[in-house]
Structures are given as structure tokens and as C-alpha cells.
Amino acid sequence: MAEDNEKKPGRISRMFLVLYDVWQFIGRFFKEAFLPPYEGKELMRQCYDIGYRSLLLISLTGFITGVVFTKQSRPSLAEFGATSWLPSLVGIALLRTLAPLLTALIAAGKVGSSIGAELGSMRVTEQIDAMEVSATNPFKFLVSTRVLAATITIPILTFYTAMVGMLGALLNVYTNEETSWQAFFSSSLESITFLDVIASTIKAVLFGFTIGMVGCYQGYNSSKGTEGVGKAANAAVVTGMFLVFVEEVITVQFFGLFRT
Amino acid sequence: MDVTDKTGVRERVVEIRDLHKSFGNYHVLQGVNLDLYRGENLVVLGKSGTGKSVLIKIIVGLLNADSGSVKVLGSEVDKIDYKSLLSLRLRVGFSFQNSALYDSMTVRQNLEFPLVRNRRNLTKGEVAAEVERVLDAVGLLQTLNQMPSELSGGQRKRIGIARTLILQPDIMLYDEPTAGLDPITCLEINGLINEVQERFHTSSIVITHDLTCAKAVGDRVAMLLDGTFQRQGTFEEVFNTDDERVKTFYDYNFIQ
Ligand SMILES: Nc1ncnc2c1ncn2[C@@H]1O[C@H](COP(=O)(O)OP(=O)(O)OP(=O)(O)O)[C@@H](O)[C@H]1O
Ligand SMILES: [Mg+2]
Numbered sequence: 001m002a003e004d005n006e007k008k009p010g011r012i013s014r015m016f017l018v019l020y021d022v023w024q025f026i027g028r029f030f031k032e033a034f035l036p037p038y039e040g041k042e043l044m045r046q047c048y049d050i051g052y053r054s055l056l057l058i059s060l061t062g063f064i065t066g067v068v069f070t071k072q073s074r075p076s077l078a079e080f081g082a083t084s085w086l087p088s089l090v091g092i093a094l095l096r097t098l099a100p101l102l103t104a105l106i107a108a109g110k111v112g113s114s115i116g117a118e119l120g121s122m123r124v125t126e127q128i129d130a131m132e133v134s135a136t137n138p139f140k141f142l143v144s145t146r147v148l149a150a151t152i153t154i155p156i157l158t159f160y161t162a163m164v165g166m167l168g169a170l171l172n173v174y175t176n177e178e179t180s181w182q183a184f185f186s187s188s189l190e191s192i193t194f195l196d197v198i199a200s201t202i203k204a205v206l207f208g209f210t211i212g213m214v215g216c217y218q219g220y221n222s223s224k225g226t227e228g229v230g231k232a233a234n235a236a237v238v239t240g241m242f243l244v245f246v247e248e249v250i251t252v253q254f255f256g257l258f259r260t
Numbered sequence: 261m262d263v264t265d266k267t268g269v270r271e272r273v274v275e276i277r278d279l280h281k282s283f284g285n286y287h288v289l290q291g292v293n294l295d296l297y298r299g300e301n302l303v304v305l306g307k308s309g310t311g312k313s314v315l316i317k318i319i320v321g322l323l324n325a326d327s328g329s330v331k332v333l334g335s336e337v338d339k340i341d342y343k344s345l346l347s348l349r350l351r352v353g354f355s356f357q358n359s360a361l362y363d364s365m366t367v368r369q370n371l372e373f374p375l376v377r378n379r380r381n382l383t384k385g386e387v388a389a390e391v392e393r394v395l396d397a398v399g400l401l402q403t404l405n406q407m408p409s410e411l412s413g414g415q416r417k418r419i420g421i422a423r424t425l426i427l428q429p430d431i432m433l434y435d436e437p438t439a440g441l442d443p444i445t446c447l448e449i450n451g452l453i454n455e456v457q458e459r460f461h462t463s464s465i466v467i468t469h470d471l472t473c474a475k476a477v478g479d480r481v482a483m484l485l486d487g488t489f490q491r492q493g494t495f496e497e498v499f500n501t502d503d504e505r506v507k508t509f510y511d512y513n514f515i516q
Pocket of ligand 1: 283288306307309311312315
């Protein structure tokens with residue numbers, strides 16, 4: 001709300017100030033998102049928006065990845081005469097890493113940037129202040145709904161990407177090995193464990209939360225002036241993608257502990 | 261610095277005492293004292309950058325003061341919790357200098373927004389009737405289904421005022437309602453401000469550079485100079501002075 005400019009702090013303390021600010025922002029989300037009154041209608045609208053916005057790009061990327069990944073993996077497996085492993089290899093790769101990562105990166109680009117730009121321009125043109133003065137809590141209405149929507153929608157999109165990727169893989173396997181689609185799916189599903197599904201879900205939830213949070217944080221706190229909007233959108237994408245990679249590395253290590 | 265008011269014992273709806281606010285090294289408000297009495301229109305004059313917008317943003321709690329006290333309808337704005345602040349804001353209308361309409365919503369949705377969110381017991385028909393009532397009051401019924409981007413600056417300003425009026429606040433804060441508008445629209449807005457005062461007994465603070473507007477709507481005028489209200493009173497009292505700064509302000513306005 002109020003911007004207080006004190007003496008210019010040094011670089012290190014500035015970093016801690018930002019971290020503290022982010023921490024408070026996240027804290028406010030948890031304090032407000034789960035208390036009534038709920039913004040159900042706005043939440044639905046945001047979910048729909050996020051899904052709709054990324055669906056085409058995700059379908060295309062998922063499908064192509066499925067085809068290409070299968071095609072590129074074939075020669076190495078063929079050396080051992082093990083092309084029959086292709087379905088399970090692709091299934092595992094898609095579910096564990098490719099689908100979550102692809103979906104998150106695309107969402108960081110499309111969803112993160114548009115949340116950043118939208119909230120940024122609302123901040124700059126005082127629309128957020130206008131909500132404040134008309135007795136609506138803008139944090140709850142704008143931030144909580146968008147973060148929740150991203151957290152819910154991106155996992156759904158992730159499984160959708162995995163499915164579309166499998167279709168791409170099926171196409172490639174079918175034209176090369178003439179495996180039936182039943183055989184393809186049963187052999188790829190066989191190799192997928194419950195842990196894989198859980199790990200991917202948790203990862204996708206984390207990615208979605210991060211992307212929504214980063215977009216909202218950048219937009220909501222964007223500086224005044226039109227260049228603030230561009231900066232917010234850009235920072236949302238860059239920070240979002242960076243954090244997604246960091247979380248990917250950490251979660252892979254973490255779930256590796258459970259795999260023997 | 262209080263000028264004894266001839267309204268005497270009338271109830272104060274806004275009471276500001278020794279208010280200070282700085283941005284960095286710039287000390288914008290340096291000990292502001294101001295009262296708004298029930299039912300009056302108070303015009304705040306002052307040149308650009310003197311902190312007029314900052315002052316009314318502090319009144320609704322959009323900005324925090326560095327020191328001093330701001331009492332609105334009996335509550336200390338910076339001491340109450342967020343929930344009470346929101347319910348206080350229901351009773352205080354704020355029309356923004358740049359209108360601040362919601363870009364992603366139609367005019368109708370803009371006007372409905374404060375209403376459906378704060379009066380949840382209203383039926384659809386009642387909401388529609390309210391929307392039409394305020395839209396008619398600002399003379400823009402035909403824009404009902406347009407997007408803000410399709411409106412002219414003056415139309416947006418009037419929609420902004422309508423959006424504030426829809427909650428029927430006790431206090432209205434107008435931030436430069438006539439800036440950048442043609443003389444005829446200015447007249448209409450002045451009329452609107454006076455009508456709101458008469459019909460709803462609203463107390464208002466009107467910020468403006470426009471002396472015609474100040475004269476037309478102001479029961480009382482206060483002039484912000486160098487961070488304090490150095491002159492308050494009726495229009496004539498304020499401008500009947502030798503102070504060069506005040507005279508320049510006056511002359512420039514009418515030569516223009
Ligand atoms: N959020 C803010 N952060 C930093 N400085 C600010 C902020 N808001 C206002 N200021 C500064 O405070 C001063 C007063 O601003 P304000 O908007 O109140 O002027 P004003 O009297 O409304 O002028 P105008 O008539 O042009 O609207 C300006 O110099 C401005 O730079
Ligand atoms: Mg101003």
C-alpha cells in the first residue's frame with residue numbers, strides 16, 4: 001500500500017528486504033485465500049482463462065515432443081534390439097519430467113507474463129486502488145484467485161500434456177513397429193508407478209503455485225509508469241522459468257530418495 | 261491554523277490534525293489541518309504537485325501518513341484494522357483523477373462491481389435499476405454496454421464518478437473532476453456535484469485547479485500552499501489577499 005522510501009539500503013540488505021517482502025506476500029496469500037468470503041466465480045473464470053490461453057500451444061508442443069522424443073530414442077534402443085521398450089521409456093520420460101517441465105515453461109511464458117502485465121497495468125492505472133476504495137480487498141480478488149487458479153490448472157494441463165505426448169509417441173511407434181495401440185498403452189502404463197504419479201502431481205502443483213505467485217507478485221508490486229508494466233511481465237517470465245528449473249532439480253533429488 | 265467557521269457547531273465528518281507526509285526528501289504535506297463539515301462542499305485548491313491527491317489518498321487510507329491524525333466519520337483511519345477500513349470506505353466515495361475504470365469490464369460491469377460485492381442481498385433487477393439511475397445522473401445511459409477504451413476522457417471521468425456514487429457514500433472525494441474537460445461538460449459536472457450534495461446530503465472535498473468550478477460548487481475553499489492550508493474560507497475571503505502566490509493563481513485562471 002504505502003510506499004516508504006528510506007535511505008537507500010545496500011545491495012545485500014536490499015536483497016533481504018525483497019525476500020522479506022516476498023515472504024509477506026506469500027503469507028498474505030495463505031491468510032486470505034482460504035478464509036471466506038470466497039471468490040468462487042472469479043476463480044472459475046481464471047481457471048478457464050489459464051487453461052484456454054495455453055491449450056493450443058501445449059497440445060502442439062506435447063504432441064511434437066512425443067513424436068520427436070520417440071524417434072530420437074529409437075536408434076539407441078535398436079542397438080540392443082530393445083525397441084519394444086520404447087512405450088515404457090517414453091511414458092516414464094513424459095510423466096516424470098517432460099510433461100511437467102514443458103507445461104510449466106509454456107505456462108510461465110503465457111500465463112505468468114499475462115498475469116504480470118494485467119496486474120501491472122491495473123496497478124499503474126490505479127485500478128487496484130479503485131478496488132481498495134470501493135471496499136473490495138484487491139489482494140483477495142486479484143491475487144488469491146489467480147494463484148489458486150494456476151495451482152489448480154497447471155497440474156491438469158500437465159497430465160493433458162503427458163497424454164498428448166503419448167499420442168505423439170503412439171503415432172511414431174505405430175508407423176514404425178506396427179504395435180497395436182492397446183499393446184502400446186498397456187506396456188507404457190505398466191512401467192508407471194504410483195510414486196511417479198504422485199511425484200508429478202506434487203511437482204506440477206508446485207510449478208503452478210510458483211508461476212501464479214511470481215506473476216502476481218511482479219504485477220501487484222509493479223512500479224508506476226508504463227515501463228513498469230513491461231518490466232513486470234518480463235520479470236514474471238524470467239523469474240518464473242528460473243524458479244521452475246530450480247524446483248525441478250530439487251524435486252528430482254527429493255523423490256530420488258524414495259526410488260530404490 | 262483553523263479559521264473560525266460560521267457553521268459553528270456543525271458535525272465534523274473529516275478531521276485532520278497536523279498531518280505530515282514525505283516521499284524521500286520531499287516533504288509534501290507539512291502539518292495540514294483541515295475539517296470537513298457535514299453537508300458541505302469543500303474545494304481544495306493548489307498548484308500541481310502540492311500534494312492534493314496525496315491528501316485525499318491519506319483520507320481513504322490508500323497512503324499512510326508519517327505523523328498526525330486523520331479522523332473520518334469518527335474513526336482514526338490509520339489505527340483501525342483492515343476490515344473496519346473496508347467498511348469505512350463503503351461510506352467514502354473516491355473518484356480518481358484518471359478515472360481508474362476497470363479496463364477489462366464494460367461500463368455496466370464497472371458500475372455493478374462495487375454494488376454486487378458489497379450489497380449481496382440485492383436482486384439482479386435492483387442492481388440494474390441502480391446502474392441505470394447513476395448512469396442517468398451523469399447523462400451517459402447510452403454507454404451502458406461499451407468498454408472503457410471506447411469512451412472519451414470526459415465520459416470516463418463521469419463514469420468514474422457514477423461508479424463512486426452508486427454506493428451512496430456519506431463523503432465524496434473528487435480528484436479534479438473537471439480537469440481537461442470542455443466548459444460545457446465542466447458546467448454539467450459542477451451541476452452534478454451540487455445535485456449530489458442536495459439530494460443525498462453528501463459532504464464532499466473537491467480538488468481542482470479550476471476556479472470556475474471552485475466558485476460554482478464550493479461552500480468553502482481551502483488553498484494548499486507549501487504543504488499547509490494557509491488560507492481557508494469562502495471564495496472571496498481566500499482570494500481577497502495580497503499574497504502573490506494566491507493572486508497569480510487567480511489571475512492565471514481567468515486570463516486563461
Ligand atoms: N506514491 C508516491 N511515491 C512517491 N512520490 C509520490 C507518490 N505520490 C505522490 N508523490 C509525490 O508527491 C507530490 C504530490 O503529488 P500529488 O499527486 O498529491 O500532487 P497534486 O497536488 O495532486 O498534483 P496535480 O494537481 O498535478 O494532480 C508529487 O511531487 C509526487 O511526486
Ligand atoms: Mg492530483
